[in-house]
Amino acid sequence: MSKKSKTENIKEEEKSMASETVNETNETEILEEVSLEEKLTNEIAQEKDKFLRLFAEFENYKKRTARERLDLIETAGSSVMLSILPVLDDFERALSHIEEDKEAEELRKGVVLIYQKLLTALGQKGLKEMESKGKDFDPDFHQALTEIEAPSKKMKGKVVDVIEKGYFIGDKILRHARVVVGK
8 A cells, every 4th residue: 555545544544533533522412411401400390399398388387377376366365264264153153142132132233234244245255154954974074073863863974063164165165064963
């Protein structure tokens, strides 16, 4: 082979190697672009997932704090109501004793009026009296102080007398009724 043809062969080989290198570089760049695109798509998906989770967590936080605020208001009201219940009991005892005294009719009317106003005000705030007398004894609602012989067979296991009334605030028990149960 001549020098010229050797040189041409070398040049052709260099060109083919250069074109292979260019092809490999182009393929690498395409792969890098694809992998870069996939990488960015994955990152976007991860960030979107983080955002959605954070948003859901924030919504749950808002709901939880709103519920806690309502519970706090209700609890604060129930503690005030609980402290007023002994006054209500005293009114009821006073009314039962005034009923016997016929000379204090005007006093009885005044006490009844004040008692009714107090019951109305507390009722507007959610206080409800628990009906217990004659009902079946239920330990979820009643606290048995004593048992006595039932006046009739129908009264066995039922509330014979109410010593201290029970009250609800909304649907929750504020105070259990203290009762006497027939046996």
